[in-house]
Structures are given as C-alpha cells and as structure tokens.
Amino acid sequence: MAYKTIVVDDIDILVVGAGLSGTGAAWEARYWGQDKKIVIAEKANIYRSGAVAMGLYAINCYMGTRFGENNPEDHVRYARNDLMGMVREDLLFDMARHVDSTVHQFEEWGLPIMRDPETGTYQREGKWQIMIHGESYKPIVAMAAMKSADKVYNRICVTHLLMDEAKENRVAGAVGFNVRTGDFYVFRSKTVIVTAGGASMIYKPRSTGEGAGRVWYAPWSSGSAYGLLIQAGAKMTQMENRIVLARFKDGYGPVGAYFLHLKTYTQNGLGEEYESHWYDELKKMVGEYIDHHPVPTCLRNHALIREVLAGRGPIHMVTMHSFQDPHLEEVGWHNFLGMTVGQAVLWASTDLDPKCENPELTTSEPYVMGSHATACGAWCSGPEDVSPPEYFWGYNRMTTVHGLFGAGDACGGTPHAFSSGSFTEGRLAAKAACQYIDDGKAEGIVVSDRQIEELREKIYKPLENYKIWNNEVVAGDVNPTILYPKQGLIRMQKIMDEYCGGVSMQYMTNEKLLNIGLKKLAILREDMEMLAARDLHELLRCWELHHRVLTSEAVMHHTLFRKETRWPGYYYRGDHLYLDDENWHVLTVSRRDPKTGEWTMEKAPLYHIVGDVEEEYQKKKAAKS
Amino acid sequence: MPTFVYMTRCDGCGYCVDICPSDIMHIDTTWRRAYNIEPDMCWECYSCVKACPMHAIDVRGYADFCPLGHAVRVHRDEEEGIIAWRIKFRSGRIKDLVAPITTKPWGKYIPDLKQVPAPTKEQRESQLLFNEPKYIRLDDGDLYTLESQGLKMRQGVYY
Amino acid sequence: MFITSNPFAGLAQFGITPGMMQIFVILAIIAVVAGILLDVAHKKSAKYFFEHTERMKKLATRQLSSSEKTSMLVQVILNEVLTSSEFHNPKRRIAHLLKMYGFIIFVVSSAVLIFFYPTEQYAGFWGLMWRVGAIMLAVGGWWFFTKLRVDVLSEGKKWYKLARADMFIVSLLGVSTFGLLWCFFQGVVGSTALALLFFALFLISAVVLFGGVYWSKFGHMFFKPAAAYQKRILMADGSRENLPPFYKRAEVLDQSTMDLVRDIPADQKFGLCIMKDEPNHY
Numbered sequence A: 001m002a003y004k005t006i007v008v009d010d011i012d013i014l015v016v017g018a019g020l021s022g023t024g025a026a027w028e029a030r031y032w033g034q035d036k037k038i039v040i041a042e043k044a045n046i047y048r049s050g051a052v053a054m055g056l057y058a059i060n061c062y063m064g065t066r067f068g069e070n071n072p073e074d075h076v077r078y079a080r081n082d083l084m085g086m087v088r089e090d091l092l093f094d095m096a097r098h099v100d101s102t103v104h105q106f107e108e109w110g111l112p113i114m115r116d117p118e119t120g121t122y123q124r125e126g127k128w129q130i131m132i133h134g135e136s137y138k139p140i141v142a143m144a145a146m147k148s149a150d151k152v153y154n155r156i157c158v159t160h161l162l163m164d165e166a167k168e169n170r171v172a173g174a175v176g177f178n179v180r181t182g183d184f185y186v187f188r189s190k191t192v193i194v195t196a197g198g199a200s201m202i203y204k205p206r207s208t209g210e211g212a213g214r215v216w217y218a219p220w221s222s223g224s225a226y227g228l229l230i231q232a233g234a235k236m237t238q239m240e241n242r243i244v245l246a247r248f249k250d251g252y253g254p255v256g257a258y259f260l261h262l263k264t265y266t267q268n269g270l271g272e273e274y275e276s277h278w279y280d281e282l283k284k285m286v287g288e289y290i291d292h293h294p295v296p297t298c299l300r301n302h303a304l305i306r307e308v309l310a311g312r313g314p315i316h317m318v319t320m321h322s323f324q325d326p327h328l329e330e331v332g333w334h335n336f337l338g339m340t341v342g343q344a345v346l347w348a349s350t351d352l353d354p355k356c357e358n359p360e361l362t363t364s365e366p367y368v369m370g371s372h373a374t375a376c377g378a379w380c381s382g383p384e385d386v387s388p389p390e391y392f393w394g395y396n397r398m399t400t401v402h403g404l405f406g407a408g409d410a411c412g413g414t415p416h417a418f419s420s421g422s423f424t425e426g427r428l429a430a431k432a433a434c435q436y437i438d439d440g441k442a443e444g445i446v447v448s449d450r451q452i453e454e455l456r457e458k459i460y461k462p463l464e465n466y467k468i469w470n471n472e473v474v475a476g477d478v479n480p481t482i483l484y485p486k487q488g489l490i491r492m493q494k495i496m497d498e499y500c501g502g503v504s505m506q507y508m509t510n511e512k513l514l515n516i517g518l519k520k521l522a523i524l525r526e527d528m529e530m531l532a533a534r535d536l537h538e539l540l541r542c543w544e545l546h547h548r549v550l551t552s553e554a555v556m557h558h559t560l561f562r563k564e565t566r567w568p569g570y571y572y573r574g575d576h577l578y579l580d581d582e583n584w585h586v587l588t589v590s591r592r593d594p595k596t597g598e599w600t601m602e603k604a605p606l607y608h609i610v611g612d613v614e615e616e617y618q619k620k621k622a623a624k625s
Numbered sequence B: 001m002p003t004f005v006y007m008t009r010c011d012g013c014g015y016c017v018d019i020c021p022s023d024i025m026h027i028d029t030t031w032r033r034a035y036n037i038e039p040d041m042c043w044e045c046y047s048c049v050k051a052c053p054m055h056a057i058d059v060r061g062y063a064d065f066c067p068l069g070h071a072v073r074v075h076r077d078e079e080e081g082i083i084a085w086r087i088k089f090r091s092g093r094i095k096d097l098v099a100p101i102t103t104k105p106w107g108k109y110i111p112d113l114k115q116v117p118a119p120t121k122e123q124r125e126s127q128l129l130f131n132e133p134k135y136i137r138l139d140d141g142d143l144y145t146l147e148s149q150g151l152k153m154r155q156g157v158y159y
Numbered sequence C: 001m002f003i004t005s006n007p008f009a010g011l012a013q014f015g016i017t018p019g020m021m022q023i024f025v026i027l028a029i030i031a032v033v034a035g036i037l038l039d040v041a042h043k044k045s046a047k048y049f050f051e052h053t054e055r056m057k058k059l060a061t062r063q064l065s066s067s068e069k070t071s072m073l074v075q076v077i078l079n080e081v082l083t084s085s086e087f088h089n090p091k092r093r094i095a096h097l098l099k100m101y102g103f104i105i106f107v108v109s110s111a112v113l114i115f116f117y118p119t120e121q122y123a124g125f126w127g128l129m130w131r132v133g134a135i136m137l138a139v140g141g142w143w144f145f146t147k148l149r150v151d152v153l154s155e156g157k158k159w160y161k162l163a164r165a166d167m168f169i170v171s172l173l174g175v176s177t178f179g180l181l182w183c184f185f186q187g188v189v190g191s192t193a194l195a196l197l198f199f200a201l202f203l204i205s206a207v208v209l210f211g212g213v214y215w216s217k218f219g220h221m222f223f224k225p226a227a228a229y230q231k232r233i234l235m236a237d238g239s240r241e242n243l244p245p246f247y248k249r250a251e252v253l254d255q256s257t258m259d260l261v262r263d264i265p266a267d268q269k270f271g272l273c274i275m276k277d278e279p280n281h282y
C-alpha cells in the first residue's frame, strides 16, 4: 500500500482527542511545560469536534463561590446523591474546586455568559448551571488549544496506544491514520492524555433509519477513550453505569432548561402527576435513596418507564403554561438552536408549537460516558491532598498505566463534570503529566520497529480484506467472508440491546442473558478480523467499531459483576432487583489483560467526603432507629 | 436525509467537507459538489450548514419521524459575531431568532502561555492551576482543601 | 513570427482541409446544443427549476418590479458571470476567471482562424490570441486541477485520481495543453511526428469536450447564471429561500439576547475564526 509512514518524535505531551477535556489539557500543558513539545491528535477538525460541536446553551458545572453560591463539597454531595453514592469524591472535589477558574477564563476569551440583570451574577438556569450563548463554545476553546499546542494534527483517527518495551505497563505514544490522506502516523511521546470522549451508538437506538443519527450523545463519540485505554490494559471503573436520558421524544432535545429555568413539568397521559405512583415500589428497591433531594435522575426515569408500561402514557412535558411568557418561549427555542438543532427541526416539521401543545417525553437508549449524569471511565489517581491511599498513585488523573492520563469522559467516577468540568480535568491531567516528566519518570522509553510495523499492518487490514474478498461476489454488500463496519455496528447494538438491558428489553437483564451476550460479543470480535473497508471513511468506521465493541465488553462484564440494581431507571438486574448497600457499596474496577484478552474484576472501596452535613444526617438517622 | 446540498447553490469549496465532525460531507464524483454520504450518521449539528459560504446546505429532518415541508436555516457571521436563525414550520409560520456568538474579537484575549512568567517551584508543587488561586473567586482567597472546608474522606455508607 | 502563426494552416500536411475543420466546428456547436437540450429534457432540470421558482414565489413577501428584475439581471452578468463573484475562495475565483476567459478567447480565436484564415501561415492578432487563450486556460486549469480542486484541497485525494466530474476539466486541459504542444512542435521544432501525435490528442480532447456535454460538467456554464439570477430574485422578494435576514449586529441590538454585546461599538468587527483558514485541516 502506498500510504506513507509519518513519525512525530520527541513529544512530551500527546493529547488524543481535542474535545472539551483535550483542549483544556493542551492549553494548560503549555503553562507547566513552556519548553515541552505538546501535540494534539484529533480525528475530526478541532474547531468543531466532540460532543460540543453543535454548541451549548448552558455550562452545567459552575460553583459560583465567587458569588457565594455553592462550595465544592456541595457539588460532591449533589453528584454522589444523583449517582446513588457511586462516585470518586476525591476527583469530584478536585474538579469542583478548580472549575470556576476555568469558566472565568472562558468569559475573558469571549464566550458570552449571560448575566442576571438584577444581581449582575451569572444567569443561573439551576443550582449548578449557568446560561450561555454558546454556539461558538467549541471554536473558542479550540483556539486556546491551538495557541498552546506545537501542532494540531487534525483528521487523525488514533487506533492504538504505543507501549514501552523497556518498562512494563508504561505508555510510549500512539498510532493512527489520517482519514484524508490515509497516511500512517506514529506519535512517540513521553506521556499521553486520552481525552477521546464517551460512547454513543452502543445500544440499538429507538430510531433505526436516518434518525439513528439523532442520538443524544454525538454519533462521533465512538468510545475511543475507553477502547484505547482498555487495549492498553488500563483499569476501568463503573462501566456498568450507563445512562438513560429522559428527553423530548425523537429529537432528544435537552430538558434541563425546561425543568429548571422555564419551570415546565411532566405529567402522564391522563394529565396527572405520576412520580408519586412509584414511590412505594422505589422505596422497596432502593430504600431511603428515594427520599433524597433532588430525586436521583435514574429514579425519576424509573417512574417514567413504569408509568408508560402501566398503560398511562405518553408522558408529556407541560410547556403550555410557561410558554405563554414570550421571553421564556424565546429561551426555549434558543436552547434547542444552541445545542440540539434537530429538536427545532422536529417541532418545525410537526408544526408543534409548545405554546399550544405539550410535547412528549421518552427515555432514550442507554449511553456509556462519564461526564454527564454518569461515571464510566478509567480508574485514575486523585490529587495528593485529597485522595485516600487506594485512590492515589502519584499523579493526578493518571490511569493505572504509567504516563497515561485520562480526563473528561475518559476519567471514571466523575459525573456531573460536563463541559466546564471536563476542560478542568484536562487542565489537571496536563499539569500532572508535566510533573511526571519533570520527575524523570519517562526516561528510557523503548519502542521497537516491530511493534509499529505490526500495528500498521493491523490498521490497514480492513482495506486489504475488502480488496481481496470483494472478488468473491458480483456486487453488493452481502459477502460470506467479510463484514462491513455498519453491519458489525448493528450486530453489536442488537447484542447490547437484547442481552445487556437496552430499550427493547425495557432496560432489563440478568446473569444468564449477560453470559450469552458476552459469548456473542466474543464471536463478533472474531468476525471483526474480517472487517472490510471500501475507503478511508469506512476504515474510520472500522476502528470506531473496534473501540465501541471493547467498550461494550467492559459494560457487559461490569454489569455482570455488580449483583444488584443500583440505578433503577438506567438498568435492572432481574436476578437482583434491589439495591444492596451491604455488599455493593463499592466501586467496580476491571482490567482486560492486553495479551490474553481476559477480564478480571475487583471491588474498590468507596470513600465519601464527610463533613457537618453527613454527621448531622447520621445522628438523625440513629435517633430515628 | 438530514443534511442535503442544493445542486444549484454549491460551488464545491470544501468547507463542509473540512468541518464535518462525522466525516460524512464528501464530494460527489459526477458533479464535484458536496453531499451527505451517510445520513444516518448525521447529528444535524449544523457545523457544515453554518460553514457553507453559499448557504447551499439545508436540512430535511430525519425521515423516521419528521414530516416534509419545514426548514430551519441559519446565517452565522463571524465578523459581526452573531448568528441568525429562521424556523419555517410545516404550516408556513415563520420564527426568526438571533443571538451573539462571541463578545470579543476571536482569540485575541486568549493568553499565550509560553510568554507568561514561568510558574515557580512552589506553584509547581502546589495544587494550583494557571491563574489560580486568583481566578477561582477573583479575590485573594486560596484554593479549597478538605481542611479548609472541615471535611474528611471516610469509608462507609454516607448519603 | 512564430507567436502569430496559425496552427490550423499547418494541418494541410496531414491531409486535413479547411472544409473538414469547418465542419468539425459546426458539429461541435451542434453537439453542445444537443447535449444541453438532452440534459434539460432528460433530467427535467428546467422543469424543476420553474416549479421550484413557482413554489418560492408563494413565499414572497413583496412583488419585484420589472426594472428591479432587469437590474438584477445586469448585476448577475456583471458579478457572477463576468467576474465570478460567487466564488468564496479568491484563489478559485482567479483560477476560474483564467479558465473562463482563456476558454472563450481560445474557442473564438480557433473559430476565427478556421473560418477566416484557414490557409494563412500567419494570422497576426488572432494567432496571438489563440496562444493567449490556450495559455490562460492551461494555467488556470492546471492550478485548479492540481491544487484547488475540492477533492484534492479538502478531501486529501491525490491530484492524479480521476472521477467522472473531471471529464470537463481534463478535456479542457487536453485541448489547451495538447494544442500548445502541437503548435510548438509544428511551428518551432518542426517535428511532424510529434506534431501529429499532439494534434491527435488535441482532437480527442476536443471530441470529448464538445461531444461529452451530456455526461460532463460542461452544462454548468449555462445553468449557473440562471441559478445565480434566481438566487438574487429570491433574496430580494422576501422568500429568501427560507434564510434569515443577514443582519448587522447594530440592527438587532434591541433584542434581549443581545444584552452582552450592546455596549460594543456598532462598527467593531470581530475578525474571522473558523472561516479564517483554508478548508484543509488534515
């Protein structure tokens, strides 16, 4: 094949994926490493890549300590509560104490952050969210990253990490290919910060035609962060904790501003409030978690799902009241145009005027990510001054592989970081990566030509498979020997849907189903040796599929391991339909052995940040019983 | 198909190809004009629509659930720093909206971190990031720690 | 003088008579017209065009007077047609102007030489113009072909990768480049064999160029001005193809969304961001 091999040498900090966390990492790295070589490898165009490509209408994580609004520990409590206790509170506290400094810089760079006309403080949408005109959020942070990085390599799909051959379990760079020219890129680097984002399209979507593209998380969120880290043998955590979103039906338009700012509310098909119908059931399933405020997202989902199954659907978002106020109506529309234009397209096409008609809500197919109301990702070290010994191994946000860092969706246990928190995590990882290098931890890295050659061959194999085996048939996509990436994707989605608690199973699974699912995934992985790509675009899809399938495997193993139903409304273990704090008040941690492909699972202790609030609560509880 | 390109408007400049995060805007081999090669991988993110200098790209909502006869069109102007939208409903009703996209000249106020004074040893050893602690609260206060907040990390079940 | 020589006159040595050449030109014109008519009829492109215009008319918010329409026609001719103003990328605009004027000069001078100077060795002005046209066409064409073509510029394809869309540009490159080479070998080097070879290639290119209209992008030269005119009309009559008004910031400052930028001087421009760079980030 005529593709060139392009070697980029002597990199100090390689950022893989320049979304919100990647741009944060590249930008901050320059400060702590003013003479270091900082390089970005991004599979799309940095100006519009990642989950924020479309823009955002809110920054969902801002403390407002400056205005006396919230303290970092308040946010930790909020996230802990929303995730039914399962979070890395050291990482969360650390993110929360820095996030405001990130947001203040965004404003300085020109991001339009709305102000409350009376108080002059940032316009709050809810307790944690502030409202922005964020159509150009991504281009603005991209410019910051471009200013700091020595070079941005756009349209490089990173497929594998390079591993050091001198010292076990140490990273040495990454490889990938250029989606335009097809050239093979080798990045030799002392450290790698993986910020390649979460995973959409793991589960069979509700809309299976064109509408499959209208996923909640971006279609280009290919689980590469997980795929790359898992391949390298990094430990992962909380991968069972996928998220199901209650959103406007079909368009998946955001509801945050609607609930919090526009004060719309939900009702069932009979026009009744319905969440209370499910209080007793949930009380039995999850105990006192149901009494928390705010009610955890998953539990509200549960009520929605059950209410529809009880025959009292559809669930409506009551917009007709609020939208009589023309200002609120305008905010409602801007909210869509700013971050989910497809929802505006849907309402335009169906002639839906939310002033005159209440739109429907539904629960989405599950998504695997780690920066929204969910916590999938790598098992990373916390900061020295906060983390207990089990959570600390030297460098903030470093995975269990030396020199390999994660941030944003890639970093596990840190839900509710959102865009601003992801950027902040990138900054934290970048500083730690510079320290790691300055401490001399990246000396003497060896990568043999053989390692590189083997990867090169692997990467292009789908093109080769197509060339050879396309001769077998007259025309068309049906071929007994090769598999196209779309076909593989759909097969994976069906497996995940039916065996790992997707929409068509109403999010239900159990041990038997999961074991069958794992077998089927293993066979799919065998077949993927024969993945075929007609062109470079399809080659991109092949590698996205590889990363998605690895992500799926992790989700399956973790779901099997946690023998309880921790998050009803996200998924149900039918054989363990109750929350079990006695045995499962722990974080789940997995590792896939890169040599054998074997998975091992373990429990990690759960530490909580405890202060007055918790002490008082414990006292009250004791008094009651 | 989510995005599509008007035959008579596209001049084949390539901005859409260059910007699409999904890598699905490509060039047709007969007309050398752009089109969406994989509509079911289109997020309707409008990145290409906004970048097209000819307004040649439009969106027809997903066939799965969007009836015909609508339009959501946009004009994004970087020089003016504003974005204007027009929503045309199936019924023909029209709604115009406009919003700012920046408050400052693009990129001008992003500092070049190579040029700022290098961090001291203490800063390196601290938990601080660039511009901290000042930028956290825009006052003289320090970074929050467990001690400063009277907190402990403890194992067990806490809500 | 070589630079005013008439390449067509030299064709007599290959047994090609002025009559044959004149018939070729007439056939070429017929082929182009037929190709376009066939295209219009077969693809129903004109029908689409008028039905689309009708539909848009219903959305018009105001009636355009005939003098407005005339002035728009003039505008289209002055801007889109004569100066290719619709091109956003200035390099492509220059290349396009070179190609367009080169082609016109080349075709017109060829026809003049064939019909009015069929046997004269030197044709003065028209001989010179034939070369000027060919060189402009070749320069604009090769520049476009190797660097500016969107499949090369933005898709990262190698310049020598061909597709059907390249039929038009490749045949243009063929007539201009082979024409110049044929002329050069015939007039300066005096190599009959090479002259014959390049003339043959020139002839093939011309046959493809004029005979392949139905399959190539040749027709766009005629459709584009019509489309440009239609666009101007639609923008002016208020239907705007459903596009929002292209406001200046100062015009919308009264909107509540604009609070944050209200104090910025109206004439301050923010510069460019994404649109600053050429579309080849890879």
Ligand SMILES: Cc1cc2nc3c(=O)[nH]c(=O)nc-3n(C[C@H](O)[C@H](O)[C@H](O)COP(=O)(O)OP(=O)(O)OC[C@H]3O[C@@H](n4cnc5c(N)ncnc54)[C@H](O)[C@@H]3O)c2cc1C
Pocket (backbone or CB within 6 Å): A016, A017, A018, A019, A020, A021, A022, A041, A042, A043, A044, A049, A050, A051, A052, A056, A057, A058, A059, A060, A061, A156, A157, A158, A159, A176, A195, A196, A197, A198, A216, A217, A218, A220, A221, A222, A224, A225, A254, A339, A340, A371, A372, A407, A408, A409, A410, A417, A418, A419, A420, A422
């Ligand atoms: C619909 C929606 C609404 C949201 N609303 C809000 C909101 O209102 N407020 C808020 O604060 N947050 C919001 N978020 C969340 C926010 O967008 C994410 O938390 C954040 O973008 C995560 O950052 P990240 O860096 O982890 O991933 P991303 O920003 O997705 O970045 C990942 C990057 O990696 C690149 N990449 C992927 N694979 C590869 C590979 N193999 N090789 C090279 N590069 C690769 C991608 O192209 C991308 O640039 C929303 C998200 C969505 C989808």
Ligand code: SF4
Pocket (backbone or CB within 6 Å): B005, B009, B010, B011, B012, B013, B014, B015, B016, B017, B033, B034, B051, B052, B053, B054, B055, B056, B057
């Ligand atoms: S950006 Fe617009 S004009 Fe340029 S190639 Fe794409 S569709 Fe055509």
Ligand code: SF4
Pocket (backbone or CB within 6 Å): B002, B003, B019, B020, B021, B022, B023, B024, B025, B036, B041, B042, B043, B044, B045, B046, B047, B048, B049
């Ligand atoms: S709308 Fe977005 S995903 Fe769809 S083609 Fe345009 S840039 Fe690509």
